[in-house]
Amino acid sequence: MPTRSPPRGVRSARAGQGRTAPMSDTNRPALVLLGGFLGSGKTTLMMRIGEELSSRGIATAVITNDQGENLVDTAHARERGLAAAEIPGGCFCCKFGDFVTHLSEIRRTVAPRVILAEPVGSCTDLTATVLTPLSLYHSGLARLAAYIVLADGPRLIGEYRRMNLGAPVTPREVLIAHQICDARRLVVTKTDLLTPEEVADAVGFLRGLSPDAQIVTCSAVSGEGIEPLIEWVTTDDEIELSDSPDLDYDVYAAAEAEMGWYNGRATITAPAGLRIDDATTDLLLGLKAEFGANLIHGKVLFVCEYGSLKAGVVDGRIGIDSGLSSTNPVTEAGLTVNVRAAAAPREIDATVGRLIDELCDRVGASVSDYMHRAIVPGRPVPQHRIRRNDGST
Known part of the structure; x- marks a missing residue:
């Protein structure tokens, strides 16, 4: 594959696919990445948002992702009437070429206004490995509307509080903390399982880890708090990519290997x-x-x-x-x-x-x-x- 030089001050770890010609914003679908650790409620929320958008006449497609094949998420999305593509065998960053191909194919065959993409729950560093390469080399495929990371509300006030996420040491602590700090829009999920006081506690804990992030709370089950997410997803703006936090890939690999x-x-x-x-x-x-x-x-x-x-x-x-x-x-x-x-x-x-x-x-x-x-x-x-x-x- 041809090697390209990124703009000055930006270097790529590895050359990738050819560039995609820019298109007008009226033709580019909005791309939304919904990240977060395993079990944070990504698929349930993605289905809720997708169905809500479809009910408003906004054509929506989803891209699911996993280390293996035979995904519950993909089959579930299709059963619920959403156009769905699947990238198995590795995360979006490691299968970036496949991700670009699926984006192009979905845009051609489905012509959605919004594409919701759910990366592997153990994946992080998406700003550096997915969003920035898309912005530099394939900006014509989609408009980067939002990068949202979900955090499980009950875990925030339970398991995560017992972890040392503010100064992570173990591989899993490093992975979860990096996921939270890699995005500027965070969602406390499963608020239907929490009291109002516990929701406030979860938000405060998350705020301590990422002081500058926008934080909303929601329940995909009850629908409470969905509207701010719909606004994030349907905005005409394009996100400004932030600096990517440091990440030791040896520790990252150890977290996945656990x-x-x-x-x-x-x-x-x-x-x-x-x-x-x-x-x-x-x-x-x-x-x-x-x-x-x-x-x-x-x-x-x-x-x-x-x-x-x-x-x-x-x-x-x-x-x-x-x-x-x-x-x-x-x-x-x-x-x-x-x-x-x-x-x-x-x-x-x-x-x-x-x-x-x-x-x-x-x-x-x-x-x-x-x-x-x-x-x-x-x-x-x-x-x-x-x-x-x-x-x-």
Whole structure:
């Protein structure tokens, strides 16, 4: 690929794809990145924003991203009627060429006014590795409308307070703190699970970590606080890219390597009938019991003749987003499971497989077309890393 020189004072870690010719703002869709750690509510909020925009006549598409394949998020978005593209096998920064290709393809085939892009939950440094390269080399593809990082409200007043995020030491502390400081727009999510006093506490804690950020609070479940996010997403302005915080990539890689990732899908056939809501709860309770505090995030999606049901478990809390038109038993359903846990991939793979088998044994069902893979994410190697503050890479 051809090597290009960025503007003076800005250096790229690696040359990437050819430039995209600029377009007028009337033709460029607004691109919004929704970042945040695993389980922070990115997908649920993305669906809520996408559906709200669509209800207002604003064509919207989404791009999902993961270290593996068979994503709950992509299937869920499509079931909810949103145009969705998927970038598997690495984060946006490491698969930047694919990200550019998907942006171009979505713009050509869907012509959305807004594109919501959800990076991998363990990904950070997006200002330097995604937004700045897009601005420099592919500004014609989309207008950079917002970079928003979500922080789980209950975690902010619980687990995160027990961490040393103000002066991070452990790899996971470094990762989470960098995610928060990399963006200038932050969202405290899941406020429906907090009291007003706890919401204020969460905002104050976040403000201490990022004093200059704009902070809003919202619940994707109740819809409270969604309107300010809609304003961020639909603005005609383009964000001014900020300086990228320092990041030790050895520590970043160690944080990712602490987690095992499992993605799988299968077809469940149940001649005697399968109740989707009960099956979902059984699987999530099984994940919770097996992994305990080591379960970072678990997701389950069932798709059947009555629609779809997506559910997740974070910090022992189960949340369900049902699109089922009926709770009657079904004889066949598609199942997708994603698990992120502080455990060996082989252990996660075996555990999920056993939980699915046990579910089928209880209801007299069988499993077919089972595709599954468990991995430890590789070291992040971005195609670009461009820092504006000191020109370093």
